[in-house]
Amino acid sequence: EAGVAQSPRYKIIEKRQSVAFWCNPISGHATLYWYQQILGQGPKLLIQFQNNGVVDDSQLPKDRFSAERLKGVDSTLKIQPAKLEDSAVYLCASSWSVVPQETQYFGPGTRLLVL
Amino acid sequence: DQQVKQNSPSLSVQEGRISILNCDYTNSMFDYFLWYKKYPAEGPTFLISISSIKDKNEDGRFTVFLNKSAKHLSLHIVPSQPGDSAVYFCAAFGTSGTYKYIFGTGTRLKVLA
Numbered sequence: 001e002a003g004v005a006q007s008p009r010y011k012i013i014e015k016r017q018s019v020a021f022w023c024n025p026i027s028g029h030a031t032l033y034w035y036q037q038i039l040g041q042g043p044k045l046l047i048q049f050q051n052n053g054v055v056d057d058s059q060l061p062k063d064r065f066s067a068e069r070l071k072g073v074d075s076t077l078k079i080q081p082a083k084l085e086d087s088a089v090y091l092c093a094s095s096w097s098v099v100p101q102e103t104q105y106f107g108p109g110t111r112l113l114v115l
Numbered sequence: 116d117q118q119v120k121q122n123s124p125s126l127s128v129q130e131g132r133i134s135i136l137n138c139d140y141t142n143s144m145f146d147y148f149l150w151y152k153k154y155p156a157e158g159p160t161f162l163i164s165i166s167s168i169k170d171k172n173e174d175g176r177f178t179v180f181l182n183k184s185a186k187h188l189s190l191h192i193v194p195s196q197p198g199d200s201a202v203y204f205c206a207a208f209g210t211s212g213t214y215k216y217i218f219g220t221g222t223r224l225k226v227l228a
Contacts, residue, residue: 100208100214
């Protein structure tokens, strides 16, 4: 079974530029999560999708971050414009359902450096 | 406000000995707890979980203990192996709340051969 795929793996941009990350969850997984992991901290949930609907985006900085999951499969996370403090690893995870006891499977992450 | 705390950023243990990783939480609404392991350049992988109706859960070399009155959980690895060297995150959520995982800051375990 293929795991969660993410691209790109690394990205370096200047502040105020835009960037987009892509995630392909495990086939059949209805729930998709985007996390932000700043160096020295644990992952923090940015947004959770159930199929193509948003379940929780309470910690997403909506003035600069946006995410979509068209057709309930792949997802993209965009930052526009980026700030220095957005430097982090962006992790995508998926699970069979929104039931939180379902194991979340994480992708390898996209490491973003904002200069 | 750090609701889940891992106060030891790093831990070194000899191969074959026991590794004990600790985690404290402050939110009494949390009733489900998980441990994830993370290798460099990879995403976290699920290791073991425990519901608040239990005080212990075992899976092979890994055992998680939960002390609800102290709001404390620990992960025991016996015997420790060099392949266990990784960063370990504990996470918690409340099944009657918004279900959002709250992760600790992680503990880097190094098992010395």
